[in-house]
Amino acid sequence: MAELPTLAGHPLKHILEAALLAADGPLTQAQLASLFTDEERPSNTQLGQALEAIAEDCADRGVELKEVASGFRIQTKAGLHDWVARLWTEKPQRYSRAMLETLSLIAYRQPITRGEIESVRGVSLSSNIIRSLQEREWIRIVGHRDVPGKPALFGTTKALLDYFNLKSLDQLPTLSEIKDMESLEPELALDPDNEAAAEKPQATAAEDPDRDPEAAVAEFDADADDEDLDQAFAQLDRALVEADHIDIGAEAPAADAGIDPDSAQGDLMAAGADDAVDEDKAANPSQAVDPS
Numbered sequence: 427m428a429e430l431p432t433l434a435g436h437p438l439k440h441i442l443e444a445a446l447l448a449a450d451g452p453l454t455q456a457q458l459a460s461l462f463t464d465e466e467r468p469s470n471t472q473l474g475q476a477l478e479a480i481a482e483d484c485a486d487r488g489v490e491l492k493e494v495a496s497g498f499r500i501q502t503k504a505g506l507h508d509w510v511a512r513l514w515t516e517k518p519q520r521y522s523r524a525m526l527e528t529l530s531l532i533a534y535r536q537p538i539t540r541g542e543i544e545s546v547r548g549v550s551l552s553s554n555i556i557r558s559l560q561e562r563e564w565i566r567i568v569g570h571r572d573v574p575g576k577p578a579l580f581g582t583t584k585a586l587l588d589y590f591n592l593k594s595l596d597q598l599p600t601l602s603e604i605k606d607m608e609s610l611e612p613e614l615a616l617d618p619d620n621e622a623a624a625e626k627p628q629a630t631a632a633e634d635p636d637r638d639p640e641a642a643v644a645e646f647d648a649d650a651d652d653e654d655l656d657q658a659f660a661q662l663d664r665a666l667v668e669a670d671h672i673d674i675g676a677e678a679p680a681a682d683a684g685i686d687p688d689s690a691q692g693d694l695m696a697a698g699a700d701d702a703v704d705e706d707k708a709a710n711p712s713q714a715v716d717p718s
Contacts, residue, residue, distance in 0.1 A: 430472060430475060430476050430479065431468055431472060433462070433466050438468055438472065438473075438476045439476040439477075439479045439480050439483075441461070442458055442473070442476050442477065442480060443480050443500070445458060445461055446480075446491070446498060446499060446500045447500055449499070451496060451497075451499065451588075452494055452495075452496040452497035452498055452499040452588060453497045453498055453499070454496070454497035454498070455470065455473055455474070455477075455497070455498070457497065458473055458498075459473060477491065477498060480500075484500070488502060488503055488506055489501060489502055489503065490502075490503050492591060493593055494584075494587060494588045494591060494592065494593055495584040495587035495588055495592060495593055495594060496584045496585075496587075496588050504591075522555075524547075524549075524551075524552070524555060525555050525558065525559070527547055528543055528547075528551060528555050528556075528559070529559060529564065529565070529586075531543050531546055531547070532559075532565055532580050532581065532582060533582050533586070533595065533598060534598070534601070536568070536579075536580065536581040536582060537568050537569060537579035537580065537581050538579065538580055539571055539577040539578065539579055539580070540556065540577060540578070540580070541577060556580075562585070563583055563585040563586075564582065564583060564585060564586040564589070565580050565581065565582055565583065565586070566580070566581060566582075566583050567579065567580060568580065568581040582595070
């Protein structure tokens with residue numbers, strides 16, 4: 427590597443390094459060249475060599491020189507994120523699965539219309555998702571499709587590539603490399619065993635007549651707690667007490683008991699019912715009704 431020029435006693439790479447650290451965002455090689463006057467401006471080759479020297483110097487440091495879509499920037503190394511992130515108290519923003527799916531479709535199939543996104547995802551696309559992506563300057567309208575309605579065509583921006591540390595769309599992983607999409611959002615994954623158990627109703631005795639009654643009782647005992655059992659027994663006791671006060675023979679006609687009223691057994695039951703009514707009237711004369 428040729429010796430780099432020195433300007434006013436400062437090596438060229440020091441000047442570029444200071445500019446990259448002071449800048450609010452990435453700087454292109456043309457922007458770096460604009461820092462110098464016409465008389466002292468280094469050539470593009472010298473600028474490139476100075477940037478390479480900076481990258482080599484950062485090899486053993488906690489920062490690195492990274493070229494992204496918008497230019498060059500000095501940033502912390504990804505492996506130090508856990509410690510550097512503690513400087514900020516706010517939690518990193520999380521993105522919904524719908525937003526990530528929409529962003530992926532725009533990145534891989536751009537230019538693409540809203541209707542085409544909805545067709546691939548199978549659901550309607552919320553306007554809030556498009557607006558949020560546009561506010562972050564991750565997507566933009568690159569044109570309109572020449573069909574009735576002139577739908578807008580969406581494409582990605584350099585800001586998106588900068589955010590994901592990419593220089594160009596060619597650095598996106600190919601679809602064949604994405605093997606486990608669920609790992610992108612592990613908190614959305616459901617336990618297949620629990621999900622299947624929740625969807626499959628348990629068979630009852632009526633639905634499964636061959637089911638072992640003892641097994642059913644054992645399952646009931648395992649699921650029910652003491653409070654539920656106490657309530658069940660209390661309801662059973664009340665039902666038995668109420669049943670003791672019901673005179674089934676006096677109130678139920680012979681036909682309801684499954685006996686032919688014209689048979690001898692039916693005549694006996696009818697006579698017994700009449701005798702019971704006469705005894706009741708004799709015991710309670712005030713309740714007798716005057717036939718007139």
